[in-house]
Amino acid sequence: MQSYKLTYFNMRGRAELPRYIFAYAGIAFEDRRVEWNDWPSIKKTFPLGKLPVLEVNGVPLTQSLAIARFLAKEAGLVGNSxxxxxxxxxxxxxxxxxxxxxxxxxxxxxxxxxxxxxxxxxxxxxxxxxxxxxxxxxxxxxxxxxxxxxxxxxxxxxxxxxxxxxxxxxxxxxxxxxxxxxxxxxxxxxxxxxxxxxx
Ligand code: GSH
The missing domain is CATH 1.20.1050.10 (Glutathione S-transferase Yfyf (Class Pi); Chain A, domain 2)
Structure with missing residues (x-):
């Protein structure tokens, strides 16, 4: 089974589309919400120093729309042709x-x-x-x-x-x-x- 950890801030923002797709597909994921106060100390640990980041079995994916497109494919939500x-x-x-x-x-x-x-x-x-x-x-x-x-x-x-x-x-x-x-x-x-x- 795949493990999914989605890290973002405590807002809908750029993480909400991936969250909708997880919900739609009934796929369990860790919805990690970083506090703004903690962000400066952990920013460097993320590729590009930006969020959201989705870790799939520990492999980090960046860019909210690339993440969403990846999940949409998993969920059968990309279109029929x-x-x-x-x-x-x-x-x-x-x-x-x-x-x-x-x-x-x-x-x-x-x-x-x-x-x-x-x-x-x-x-x-x-x-x-x-x-x-x-x-x-x-x-x-x-x-x-x-x-x-x-x-x-x-x-x-x-x-x-x-x-x-x-x-x-x-x-x-x-x-x-x-x-x-x-x-x-x-x-x-x-x-x-x-x-x-x-x-
Ligand atoms: N094109 C990127 C995406 O769509 O994921 C933009 C990522 C981005 O700018 N994320 C902002 C961020 O990480 C939050 S919406 N800001 C904190 C920072 O730049 O230190």
Whole structure:
């Protein structure tokens, strides 16, 4: 049996998609959450000095999306054909691009609010239109079953909703997708039982 240890900080952040996939697949894992105070003393012990890191039987894997893609393959969540795999990859990258535009490191609260306002005014509608167009009248973003792109959509929308409550309200088909992900029993169980953090 494989052993999995996922190390990250006590937040959803970049570790939440791997955690969703573990939950979805019912795969046991150690959810190690490092305190920020302890981080400087252990940073050097991790490849690249960044988190998340997933250890698989002691072998460290870096980069959150590479980790998630690896687990999605294990869980049968990458898509049912090479083309579907590429479509799911592209949607994950598109969601990630938006996430990277969020001014996480801006210290000035007023400037931070301005930047977030601009982001949600200028970029969010394009993202939402693209996702909704991709979804069409289907249940899931790619093909006829759920993929890691659907799970990532839920992970991202949870965080975007903290920054801008109701940001997707005028995209009802996407809200339906979010409800469907949330209704997957193992995902629902994870969401109910995970530590409560803002991000
Ligand atoms: N591209 C990497 C990924 O997706 O895993 C980025 C990793 C990253 O920047 N992690 C941040 C981190 O480790 C937390 S989200 N920050 C602490 C540090 O840089 O010392």
């Amino acid at each position: 090479k083309l579907a795999e590429a479509q799911a990859d592209a949607l994950v990258d598109t969601l990630n691009d938006f996430t990277l535009l969020i001014p996480w490191r801006e210290d000035n609260p007023q400037i931070k609010t301005q930047k977030i306002d601009m982001l949600f005014q200028s970029h969010a509608p394009k993202l939402l239109d693209h996702l909704q167009c991709h979804l069409g009248d289907r249940e899931w973003l790619v093909g006829d079953s759920e993929t890691w792109a659907d799970l990532y959509c839920h992970v991202c929308f949870t965080t975007f909703s903290v920054l801008r409550p109701g940001f997707a309200d005028d995209h009802p088909a996407l809200c339906g997708l979010i409800d469907r992900v949330e209704a997957i029993p193992n995902v629902a169980k994870w969401i109910q039982s995970r530590p409560t953090t803002e991000f």
